[in-house]
Amino acid sequence: MSITIGIDIGGSTTKIAGVHNGAIITPMLVRANDPVASLFGAFGKFIDANSLPLQSVERIMVTGVGASHIGKPIYGLPTAKVEEFLANGLGGLFLTGLSHAIIVSMGTGTALVEASQDSIKHIGGTGIGGGTILGLSSRMLNIRDIELIIKMAEDGDLSHIDLMVGDLTRDLLPGLPPYTTASNFGRISDVATKNDIALGIINMVLQSIGITAIFAVRGIGVKDIALIGKLSVLPQCKDVFAVLRQLFSVEFFIPENAEYGTAVGAALAYLGNKEYKAL
Secondary structure (H helix, E strand, O other): OOEEEEEEEOOOEEEEEEEEOOEEEEEEEEEOOOHHHHHHHHHHHHHHHOOOOHHHEEEEEEEOHHHHHOOOOHHHOOEEEOOHHHHHHHHHHHHHOOOEEEEEEEOOOEEEEEEEOOOEEEEEEEOOOHHHHHHHHHHHHOOOOHHHHHHHHOOOOHHHOOEEHHHHOOOOEOOEOOOOEEEOOOOOOOOOOHHHHHHHHHHHHHHHHHHHHHHHHHHHOOOEEEEEOHHHHOOOHHHHHHHHHHHHOOEEEOOOOHHHHHHHHHHHHHHOOOOOEEO
16 A cells, blocks of 8 residues: 655644545644654654554655754655645645635634635734633633643633623624624623633634634635634534624535644645655
8 A cells, every 4th residue: 555644743733644545544643842753753653553564655745834843754755845835725625625715724823725726825814723722721721731621611601701792782783693792701700710711712712713714705705614723623613603604604614634634735735746845
């Protein structure tokens, strides 16, 4: 078996996935502060889990902010770097089956690319993302464990945190139902629990990313938004993006294996003869 491996080396996690005959093989995630350590940890874990001999690996494609630390072939295997925005676009289209969309990579920060069958281009982004959740939670909750923050948020109540349109007026406003957020953290009360605050932080970050993506599609003239990256699999995404979908008449897609979208896209860059830099 000949397999192409894509590795996305992020700020706090490294994602790895194999692609063989158009199918994704065993996507995995490894956490490590050192990008080189996380890359070799992810690669070793992947090879071991799939019982792969090294000679079965046709090409290793690396991308992400940590790829700058990789300067030579991995274990002597053909290795190349892929520009991250290209990988985002290729992975997002492949996982969703869309032909033209805004791909939103939700990681430590957030990047947006316009992707079609003919071109992929970076159109902007925001510094709001997973790093925002961790930073605010550290200050407001004294907690930096993302899994714990997510779990706490599941029992949170936004009525103790956010100010809604219905809190401000009894009149019906065109396009703004009463449950629309008027101000994130604008109603935080003395009875707000840590669970409420955790939900408020996650909700604010996801809403901000969603609205940024909506502004992007309005400027381009498409309605499809594909969400990939670590934050795309948060359980709170379902409710937040369902409301935004209804309010703004756009479509949000969170495909299977969404958090591995950039790693998959890196592998696809080689398989699709896209631009990359051999090491």
